[in-house]
Amino acid sequence: MKTALTIAGSDSGGGAGIQADLKSFAANGVYGMSVITAVTAQNTQEVRSVQDIDNEIILDQIEVVFDDIPVDAVKIGMLSSPATVETVADALKKYEPKHIVLDPVMVSKGGHHLLRQEAIQSLKEKMIPLATIITPNIPEAEVLIGGEIVSSEDMLSACRQLRELGAKTVLLKGGHLEGAPNDLLYDGESFHWFSGERIQTKNTHGTGCTLSSAIAANLAKGHTLYDSVKLAKHYITIAIEHSLALGHGHGPTNHFYELYRKAGVKNEL
Ligand SMILES: Nc1ncnc2c1ncn2[C@@H]1O[C@H](COP(=O)(O)OP(=O)(O)O)[C@@H](O)[C@H]1O
Ligand SMILES: Cc1ncc(COP(=O)(O)OP(=O)(O)O)c(N)n1
Numbered sequence: 001m002k003t004a005l006t007i008a009g010s011d012s013g014g015g016a017g018i019q020a021d022l023k024s025f026a027a028n029g030v031y032g033m034s035v036i037t038a039v040t041a042q043n044t045q046e047v048r049s050v051q052d053i054d055n056e057i058i059l060d061q062i063e064v065v066f067d068d069i070p071v072d073a074v075k076i077g078m079l080s081s082p083a084t085v086e087t088v089a090d091a092l093k094k095y096e097p098k099h100i101v102l103d104p105v106m107v108s109k110g111g112h113h114l115l116r117q118e119a120i121q122s123l124k125e126k127m128i129p130l131a132t133i134i135t136p137n138i139p140e141a142e143v144l145i146g147g148e149i150v151s152s153e154d155m156l157s158a159c160r161q162l163r164e165l166g167a168k169t170v171l172l173k174g175g176h177l178e179g180a181p182n183d184l185l186y187d188g189e190s191f192h193w194f195s196g197e198r199i200q201t202k203n204t205h206g207t208g209c210t211l212s213s214a215i216a217a218n219l220a221k222g223h224t225l226y227d228s229v230k231l232a233k234h235y236i237t238i239a240i241e242h243s244l245a246l247g248h249g250h251g252p253t254n255h256f257y258e259l260y261r262k263a264g265v266k267n268e269l
Contacts, residue, residue, distance in 0.1 A: 092130055093130065
């Protein structure tokens with residue numbers, strides 16, 4: 001069985017972070033492993049508090065997995081601090097996994113900062129150049145390029161600027177713009193739009209985590225980058241369509257594998 005490792009924060013509410021990643025890995029048919037960078041006390045309404053994990057323990061978690069178990073793809077989410085960005089980047093340079101999917105998580109839906117302001121530069125310099133693909137949403141991309149994105153044309157130009165930061169490929173997610181949630185993939189040569197239709201629901205907690213983990217799972221299984229994104233876009237659409245009205249805020253995506261299988265998606269090599 002192929003494997004994927006998530007390096008991310010824990011969401012006690014189970015909708016985003018490590019918990020969403022592991023569910024997405026399982027639903028997409030890979031064996032999931034985790035390195036926890038921070039623990040958030042979080043539900044569908046708020047992030048109440050955050051405790052960063054010591055960097056020695058983050059490093060131990062990475063080493064103990066790589067020293068023993070094959071890792072076919074890595075997904076990176078919440079990194080919290082500059083020291084964590086550096087610890088993770090240094091370790092990945094040592095182990096050189098074939099695929100690194102970087103979701104540059106910055107702020108939760110409720111407005112809580114999951115990446116400190118002073119870590120943004122380290123993320124740009126140390127982590128983005130290691131990535132096979134980065135998957136920023138619109139506000140994250142705006143921070144990374146230092147400019148506004150309000151239209152499809154802006155998305156095209158933002159992708160070019162984001163790629164100049166050193167990632168091999170950029171998937172700029174359009175969920176935060178008005179209208180259809182269309183995502184744009186750019187590999188330095190060509191652009192591909194992955195178009196979607198907006199599903200009318202407030203239950204979109206963890207959409208970014210779900211999508212990036214599904215991409216990592218598909219890469220782990222040997223799909224091309226284009227196919228990995230295409231399959232993952234299909235997966236997130238179904239997971240939002242069937243999202244769960246749990247809690248009083250933004251409910252989580254639904255990783256019910258049977259639903260995915262019955263939808264007729266052939267995701268096996
Ligand atoms: N209401 C929606 N209906 C359908 N797809 C959506 C909706 N909201 C977001 N998406 C899709 O979910 C994925 C995550 O997008 P986005 O919300 O932009 O990122 P994030 O969760 O990181 O803020 C993207 O593929 C986006 O197009
Ligand atoms: C621990 C943790 N990691 C990441 C996020 C952000 O997840 P995302 O998929 O972008 O979903 P929203 O927070 O925007 O709903 C998180 N909240 N917690």
